[in-house]
Amino acid sequence: MKLLTHNMLTSHVKGVKNGFPLRILARKVEVRQIDFNPNFITRMIPRIDWSVLRAAAENLGHGQGLPESPPEEYESQEDFLKSAHHVLMEVEVLEGDLECPESGRKFPVTEGIPNMLLREDEV
Amino acid sequence: MARQPLKTYLCLFAQQHPEFRLPELLSLASVTKSEVKFDELSYSKTNPLLLVHFPSEESACRIAARSLLIRSLFELWGSGRNHDELEASVNKLPSEFTDRYRRSDYTFKVVVRGFSRKCSAEKQLQLYERLSYLPLAGKVNLSNPDYEFHLLEDYGDNPNEAPMEPHRVFVGRLISHGQRHLIQKYAVKNRHFIGNTSMDAQLSLIMANMAQVKEGSLVFDPFVGTGSLLVAGAHFGGFGMGADIDYPLIHGRGRASRAGAESKWRGKDENVSSNLRQYGLADRYLDVLVADAAKNVWRQGELFDAIITDPPYGIREGRRKIWVKKYTKPSPT
Numbered sequence: 037m038k039l040l041t042h043n044m045l046t047s048h049v050k051g052v053k054n055g056f057p058l059r060i061l062a063r064k065v066e067v068r069q070i071d072f073n074p075n076f077i078t079r080m081i082p083r084i085d086w087s088v089l090r091a092a093a094e095n096l097g098h099g100q101g102l103p104e105s106p107p108e109e110y111e112s113q114e115d116f117l118k119s120a121h122h123v124l125m126e127v128e129v130l131e132g133d134l135e136c137p138e139s140g141r142k143f144p145v146t147e148g149i150p151n152m153l154l155r156e157d158e159v
Numbered sequence: 160m161a162r163q164p165l166k167t168y169l170c171l172f173a174q175q176h177p178e179f180r181l182p183e184l185l186s187l188a189s190v191t192k193s194e195v196k197f198d199e200l201s202y203s204k205t206n207p208l209l210l211v212h213f214p215s216e217e218s219a220c221r222i223a224a225r226s227l228l229i230r231s232l233f234e235l236w237g238s239g240r241n242h243d244e245l246e247a248s249v250n251k252l253p254s255e256f257t258d259r260y261r262r263s264d265y266t267f268k269v270v271v272r273g274f275s276r277k278c279s280a281e282k283q284l285q286l287y288e289r290l291s292y293l294p295l296a297g298k299v300n301l302s303n304p305d306y307e308f309h310l311l312e313d314y315g316d317n318p319n320e321a322p323m324e325p326h327r328v329f330v331g332r333l334i335s336h337g338q339r340h341l342i343q344k345y346a347v348k349n350r351h352f353i354g355n356t357s358m359d360a361q362l363s364l365i366m367a368n369m370a371q372v373k374e375g376s377l378v379f380d381p382f383v384g385t386g387s388l389l390v391a392g393a394h395f396g397g398f399g400m401g402a403d404i405d406y407p408l409i410h411g412r413g414r415a416s417r418a419g420a421e422s423k424w425r426g427k428d429e430n431v432s433s434n435l436r437q438y439g440l441a442d443r444y445l446d447v448l449v450a451d452a453a454k455n456v457w458r459q460g461e462l463f464d465a466i467i468t469d470p471p472y473g474i475r476e477g478r479r480k481i482w483v484k485k486y487t488k489p490s491p492t
Binding site: 150 | 377402409410448449450455456458461480
């Protein structure tokens with residue numbers, strides 16, 4: 037699971053009002069090199085909850101060099117886009133859990149794939 | 160900016176999925192920001208030819224560079240109900256069309272094609288002779304010409320009752336082919352990881368065109384299965400995200416779907432990401448999740464550029480829902 041995906045996922049357990057962001061309890065994290073595509077990263081920045089991304093990256097030990105918030109005219113700042121690319125695309129949670137901030141329900145991540153299924157009595 | 164007057168092109172469509180030909184053309188005009196006009200009354204689902212108007216050859220080529228249902232596009236040089244009318248129409252061409260071809264510094268070939276009736280070799284020879292009025296001063300080169308000129312004869316929509324003479328004839332200069340070759344390139348039969356209902360390559364690519372996927376689009380498929388639609392989206396520059404309720408499928412477990420291999424287990428590397436890697440699109444894979452499409456797992460906000468999907472219809476692939484606890488294991492006493 038990439039941090040881009042984590043930034044968009046929310047818990048949907050019954051009764052939970054705010055299931056975002058899910059807490060990452062990582063057991064295995066890997067960095068995979070992916071081609072830098074500045075156009076895609078620029079398109080993603082306005083859709084990202086930056087403080088959540090930064091906190092998630094710090095939690096996984098990859099928060100170095102991330103600013104408090106995206107700089108103005110970030111589309112022309114290659115250094116910033118590259119560090120955003122690194123945390124959004126290259127840092128992968130392979131094994132661990134995603135914990136609902138309200139209910140504490142854990143969604144397991146196995147082989148890099150989050151399992152967001154709930155039992156019928158939980159929805 | 161002054162509006163450019165539109166130029167006329169002859170569009171030769173593929174004879175497949177005729178109901179999607181015009182919607183795909185309109186969608187591609189929109190995604191390439193090109194104007195397009197055609198007379199809908201002159202269009203027939205059973206006929207492959209249509210006159211289309213674009214602002215320039217460049218915009219016509221941009222559309223052909225994505226289209227699955229356009230076979231070829233031609234700059235229209237002339238048309239008529241018979242060969243005499245065609246000749247008169249070509250002779251009236253403004254000189255800016257033909258000046259370049261009155262010089263002798265290029266090679267060309269002429270292709271004759273009939274629709275609903277094949278031209279015999281003898282008839283083709285006669286037609287080549289008949290076309291000597293074309294103002295072409297270059298040298299003929301059949302294998303690798305600089306330009307191709309096509310004579311298209313339309314014998315109506317019914318090949319079983321085709322008349323002896325065509326009812327419309329066109330001459331045009333070939334400007335671009337569509338993307339029919341992608342159907343072979345992305346054929347499901349050569350795909351590493353397939354399921355029972357993997358979407359066929361042509362339809363997947365048409366769907367990505369209709370969804371206007373472009374470079375840098377975030378594409379989501381809530382019933383991702385083996386990821387055929389993400390492959391198509393990635394071909395046009397999209398980044399793919401998928402979800403599916405089928406845990407074993409997403410993890411590449413269970414029995415293989417390929418005919419003749421049903422008794423085998425799936426390989427460890429059978430997953431959506433390996434399908435993208437097969438086509439050199441590995442970097443356009445984001446994530447797949449195990450999730451129920453009936454339960455929203457995404458936070459609110461503008462996240463995706465395109466959602467393309469092929470939901471299960473309950474025929475070849477059954478309906479599934481999250482599991483119900485049927486019994487609890489009796490505790491050992």
